Amino acid sequence: MKVLFLSQIVPYPPHGGVLQRGYNLVRELGREARVHLLAFVHPDVLPTEAACCESRAALEKFCEAVEYFPLWPKASPLHRVAGLAVGALSPRPFSVLAHRSAAFHRRVSELIATKNFDVIHVDTIALARFLDKRWSIPAVLTHHNIESQLMERRAGAERGLLARLYLRRETQKLLAYEAKMSGSFDVNVFVSKTDEKTLLERVPGLRTAIVPNGVDVEYFTPNQGKDMPALIYTGGMNMFANRDAVMFFLNEIWPLIRKQVPDVRFFAVGQDPPKELLDLAARDPHVVVTGYVTDVRPLVCDASVYVVPLRVGGGTRLKVLDAMAMGKAMVSTSIGCEGLDVRPDEHLLVADSPEQFAEKTVRLLQDPGRRLTLGRTARELVERRYSWRTIGGQLLEAYRIAIENRRQAR
Template identity: 40%
Template structure:
């Protein structure tokens, strides 16, 4: 079997949030054709390697996540031409282990997933002989676009101007850095056509392979809950899931709770907004004590929360890539209301698979419309499920990645 070295930002298990869901399933479906070595980071005490990863990877090497103080980050913000995200995973220890693995093994391919790990692919590109091993970069977001949109959102409110200034600086740095990455790797993977086009704006001649996010449809569709996940569960539950220290999710939760939920509760006083996901950011304290808002923090399984949702909401106003949370909700046949940006990168149609709304008034109206009409909720859920089941199973999606690998190896 051919040999693949995968560089990933965190141990991709358990597959409970976007990055881990994607990375674990890519590895799982590549393991039947490739011998996989995984080099990654861990946070906190050194963990034992999860059994499911040991089953699909011949070698799993994990080093501690580097720590960087806020003063150092602020200094680099001013002095360094490189974006802040690079330093989050800048580790001499991982580089040393990478050099050892490259010396001990003849890899056919090196797949680098995530912009924070791209620095190690650039190191390989500058030290390899010829074009072996082939280098593949998986860009889970067009990162410069994420920061551009964050700037455009935060600049609207005076209290968020410090964050807006940060994003303005990072946007410029990321555009230069992302362009350099795209030129050095042999192939670039994007999760959507929209992200692919955004990268081509940086490097017009770039060839981009689209490997969408996928989902284990059966894991969600076969789930049968017995009871609501929390006591006093609302009869009009509005659920939003995600990693709650991720800036686009934080902004989405605040915007919905502060601007949209009050309008919904005028018609449905018992409506409750459930913010479900680990590591709630301190900014979310502003909504934790609001009537009709529940911030859960980490939960072992998000499926009960989705299953008992009346409407699943995706009030995303910044970011890039695609949102796995949409696929999760649709695999459970849930009616979804999303911003246009929240559904970007997917072929979902307004009125057929979900409802789209970009202003607080229209978003609230869409939510109320669905709360009033159970038949429409069911219809949207059924249509969305058909599309997800047809297009977004991992076994279909990884086929495109394997074809890209084969093309590179045949050169």
């Protein structure tokens, strides 16, 4: 099978979120298919030519061709401001405008005209504009989350009036764009049944498949660490959802935990920590802000409990699967574990109010046996359901469904 894979970001290095999913799916596809990858370069992920060359060498192990394109809003701070300004005036969502590229569009057209692809993989709805319904090649659209829902939740968590109004308008634009574009694909791929149900309610009649997020069960493994009285959360602070989660935890949950476990520490792990987080850590020696780390496993291994205080999000969280694969006991909000096939009190504990979250976290800190049991059942679940080898096969099956759907429509 020949696959044209269109990605909103170069899927390397595979450190969290969309990078992790993209890298592992491309790797698994490379075992069975010939993959031609077109991707946008994010300079905050690949800041140098050397980093780009390293990523290209890594991805060419699985792809027959790899091509990169610049993402114009990230060319400079001025470009980003201009992008936001244009987004405020345009009827199209900002994410669609951010990926405007004549060179990318031209290359997609050239490849479709000259190469005999079996399927086109569009890895986010923001890239849907590059496909023309007239093309005869079956096309699959991945929804890492429901973008309109994600934006709506972010608007609800935003404190500033102007930002909240901007995000609400983006929500409406995304709702319209999802309704317009999703139906033109042979299969819409979702990472969870929850997301599938949400979009089907808004756009009835879509042809769908579930290809969940996964975890490298050979890389993330249970290991005996220090098991010190410590809590940990991992996630790049350049993402609003992670910044909001950490600050919500520290402002509303952390004081309740410290009252009962005074010697506990909290590790906030992820790139670009905001000033308010750094200032808080400077006042509280029990809060450790690491910034970006190349390997989160030693830190996760040493912590007693992995906390997921997310209030904003969509899809499923790969960080949750990584921690489960490491056999960590976990306390999560409902949104934090949304879309995963987990059962509360068997694979993790779930709490949404600050009081409940603190109470359940303290309970785990004080009960090593309970931590061990939760971690063991979590690991068993990811081995059974969420290994990338299994999920790569599910994506190939979604491609076959798309090809059959197009054949039947002729």
